[in-house]
Amino acid sequence: MLERIASMSPRAAGQRPAQERVAAAPRRPLAGEDNTHPSDRVLQLWQSASAVCFDVDCTVASNDQLDLLAEWMGVGEQVAALTNSAMDGSMSLEDALEKRLEIINCTPADIQAFLRAHPAESRLVPGARELIEQLQSRGVAVYLISGGFRELCLPIARALGVPPAHLFANRMNWQVDDETGMPTKLVGFDLREPTGHQGGKPRAIAALRALYPYETVVMVGDGITDLEAVQESGGADMFVGFGGVVERPVVKASADWFVTSLDALQDALPRYRVAMIGSGAWACTAVKMIAENLRSPEKGSKFVREVKMYVWEEEVDGRKLTELINETHQNVKYLPGCDLGDNVVACPDLIETAKDAHVLVFCSPHQFIHRMVKQLAGHIRKDAIAVSLTKGMRVRPDGPQLISEMIRKELGLDCSVLMGANIAADIARGELSEATIAYNVLANGQLLQEVFDRPYFYTQLVPDVVGAEMCGTLKNIVALAAGFVEGLGYGPNTRAAIMRAGLDDMRRLAKALYPTVRDATFFESCGVADLIATCTGGRNRLVAKAFVEAQQAGQPHSFDELEASLLHGQKLQGVLTSHEVQEILRRKGWELEYPLFTAVNRIVCGHQPAAAIVHYKAAAAAPVPGTESPSQSTDDLQRLGAIALGARPAAQA
Numbered sequence: 001m002l003e004r005i006a007s008m009s010p011r012a013a014g015q016r017p018a019q020e021r022v023a024a025a026p027r028r029p030l031a032g033e034d035n036t037h038p039s040d041r042v043l044q045l046w047q048s049a050s051a052v053c054f055d056v057d058c059t060v061a062s063n064d065q066l067d068l069l070a071e072w073m074g075v076g077e078q079v080a081a082l083t084n085s086a087m088d089g090s091m092s093l094e095d096a097l098e099k100r101l102e103i104i105n106c107t108p109a110d111i112q113a114f115l116r117a118h119p120a121e122s123r124l125v126p127g128a129r130e131l132i133e134q135l136q137s138r139g140v141a142v143y144l145i146s147g148g149f150r151e152l153c154l155p156i157a158r159a160l161g162v163p164p165a166h167l168f169a170n171r172m173n174w175q176v177d178d179e180t181g182m183p184t185k186l187v188g189f190d191l192r193e194p195t196g197h198q199g200g201k202p203r204a205i206a207a208l209r210a211l212y213p214y215e216t217v218v219m220v221g222d223g224i225t226d227l228e229a230v231q232e233s234g235g236a237d238m239f240v241g242f243g244g245v246v247e248r249p250v251v252k253a254s255a256d257w258f259v260t261s262l263d264a265l266q267d268a269l270p271r272y273r274v275a276m277i278g279s280g281a282w283a284c285t286a287v288k289m290i291a292e293n294l295r296s297p298e299k300g301s302k303f304v305r306e307v308k309m310y311v312w313e314e315e316v317d318g319r320k321l322t323e324l325i326n327e328t329h330q331n332v333k334y335l336p337g338c339d340l341g342d343n344v345v346a347c348p349d350l351i352e353t354a355k356d357a358h359v360l361v362f363c364s365p366h367q368f369i370h371r372m373v374k375q376l377a378g379h380i381r382k383d384a385i386a387v388s389l390t391k392g393m394r395v396r397p398d399g400p401q402l403i404s405e406m407i408r409k410e411l412g413l414d415c416s417v418l419m420g421a422n423i424a425a426d427i428a429r430g431e432l433s434e435a436t437i438a439y440n441v442l443a444n445g446q447l448l449q450e451v452f453d454r455p456y457f458y459t460q461l462v463p464d465v466v467g468a469e470m471c472g473t474l475k476n477i478v479a480l481a482a483g484f485v486e487g488l489g490y491g492p493n494t495r496a497a498i499m500r501a502g503l504d505d506m507r508r509l510a511k512a513l514y515p516t517v518r519d520a521t522f523f524e525s526c527g528v529a530d531l532i533a534t535c536t537g538g539r540n541r542l543v544a545k546a547f548v549e550a551q552q553a554g555q556p557h558s559f560d561e562l563e564a565s566l567l568h569g570q571k572l573q574g575v576l577t578s579h580e581v582q583e584i585l586r587r588k589g590w591e592l593e594y595p596l597f598t599a600v601n602r603i604v605c606g607h608q609p610a611a612a613i614v615h616y617k618a619a620a621a622a623p624v625p626g627t628e629s630p631s632q633s634t635d636d637l638q639r640l641g642a643i644a645l646g647a648r649p650a651a652q653a
């Protein structure tokens with residue numbers, strides 16, 4: 001991720017959903033060709049722009065500000081003639097600026113009075129603020145590059161939401177009073193600014209490109225100095241001529257695209273497609289929220305209304321599940337009774353679902369993701385972004401691989417995660433819930449907030465993808481422990497003790513495997529809140545409790561049997577995760593360091609009875625039948641409290 005540097009950095013290349021990137025500039029329009037409609041190539045460049053530079057006077061501000069100041073000072077006509085000469089190219093920019101300042105001859109007090117009398121908000125070109133807002137919300141860097149003066153342009157930048165650091169303009173030179181040290185008289189302008197010279201705009205753009213890896217830069221402006229931006233190497237890739245305030249024939253003839261309204265540029269911005277990969281209880285709840293957002297009129301200019309959902313096809317009551325969903329707008333098997341919305345389209349074809357999407361939401365049980373990702377490779381947009389709602393990991397010979405890592409590696413996409421205290425069925429009913437969106441690229445996290453945030457679903461941004469994902473993954477093991485103690489009939493003290501011990505294992509293991517993980521992440525929704533929600537209301541807890549109760553009733557059932565009978569097709573993640581995590585602990589020789597995780601795994605594997613959970617340290621240290629457990633030394637047992645607790649490992653009892 002590229003962190004924002006003084007709010008100036010672009011998103012990392014390839015991490016922003018946008019149309020396909022094109023590096024080469026479009027050909028110059030032929031004489032007489034109609035450039036008032038964008039060609040495909042021009043549209044492609046506009047939609048893939050990583051930075052857009054706007055001229056100020058007569059482009060985003062509805063007049064030439066120096067002319068307006070001159071009018072205010074009573075020398076309007078003389079100055080306007082010089083302005084037009086410079087914009088048409090019949091006089092050099094330096095000369096025109098110098099001469100105009102000489103005529104205006106103002107003081108700082110005159111400028112302040114002028115700005116008070118002409119508030120910037122009332123001088124914006126219609127649609128300028130909205131266009132800039134839309135570009136910024138898509139992660140496009142916006143700059144103002146003016147041949148005018150900073151003193152006059154700053155209020156315009158502020159009114160447009162463009163940071164001062166994104167404004168390139170000339171600076172007035174002031175004579176300073178020797179007595180007071182205050183500026184008094186205008187004495188020309190600072191010639192060191194590139195914008196004070198012919199060819200200054202392409203130079204300013206080249207300087208930006210040297211700093212940031214912008215692939216496509218577009219210049220928008222009304223004058224000949226704006227057109228220069230594409231005429232020198234290192235400058236912009238495309239020039240949009242703007243004739244909404246003044247129409248200049250040379251500019252119109254040479255622009256790659258000529259518009260008279262900024263709305264035309266906004267209308268041509270790409271609208272993002274969102275696709276959901278998964279159709280279980282949480283996937284359906286999430287797609288319901290997404291669909292609500294995509295239906296709302298305010299989102300219409302930015303997102304495509306329809307959201308495709310990949311459904312693992314199966315038959316329900318003799319009908320295909322996808323057909324049932326598309327007919328009833330409900331997933332009758334995994335989230336019955338919940339209206340997903342008429343803009344959700346169920347699709348049994350994974351590639352068909354994902355191929356056009358700019359935002360790919362992964363929410364399948366973790367054991368299926370690797371196969372899906374392999375299938376998708378080479379069939380998705382290169383500029384898409386991904387977010388994973390899946391809680392789980394994969395273990396490879398060289399160590400663990402989180403789902404977000406897998407997506408990033410196999411598909412080459414930036415992948416954020418959304419994790420939190422989110423029991424699907426409760427949120428589907430509209431009950432208030434919170435989630436953490438953990439991002440690598442801030443702008444992508446912000447875009448995801450627009451996709452997910454609902455009045456009953458608040459998201460918080462956290463820059464710790466691995467930390468959030470480790471929380472979501474590991475808490476499923478603790479939830480099994482919580483189910484065991486509940487099934488055993490223990491009260492709140494014991495349940496809280498188990499949750500605390502689990503949180504401790506979670507935090508230490510996350511940090512041991514990924515040293516960048518932040519402690520603060522454990523206080524977010526993805527951390528302690530999800531732990532509480534899952535340990536008190538989730539499916540892992542439910543099935544673990546039933547596991548104990550079945551044993552106590554003398555009718556033991558395996559986890560697989562209980563999953564099938566209690567969850568009706570929904571998938572338990574905790575048992576698989578317990579095995580995966582234990583494999584990591586075993587390989588690293590860390591089994592005793594994480595006693596709650598190890599004890600849960602011993603119980604899940606049948607090496608310990610469920611009752612051993614309340615002596616989890618002893619249970620973790622007990623020998624595993626048929627193996628040489630490294631945890632059998634007296635020192636280890638004493639250190640872990642096994643002897644102090646007086647516990648006798650079940651296998652030996």
Ligand SMILES: NC(=O)C1=CN([C@@H]2O[C@H](COP(=O)(O)OP(=O)(O)OC[C@H]3O[C@@H](n4cnc5c(N)ncnc54)[C@H](O)[C@@H]3O)[C@@H](O)[C@H]2O)C=CC1
Nearest residue numbers: 279280281282283312364365368390391422423424570571
């Ligand atoms: N249900 C919940 O409350 C929450 C679940 N999660 C996480 O979200 C992820 C997805 O869970 P849910 O949406 O709840 O799913 P689910 O457990 O309700 O449903 C299982 C899904 O897997 C699909 N499936 C079955 N066999 C498949 C196969 N061979 N290939 C591909 N798909 C297959 C089913 O069609 C179904 O859509 C999990 O990692 C879970 O931990 C996260 C937060 C809340």
Ligand SMILES: O=C(CO)COP(=O)(O)O
Nearest residue numbers: 420421422423538539540
């Ligand atoms: O992750 C969850 C809640 O945030 C759901 O957990 P379960 O899979 O145990 O239901």
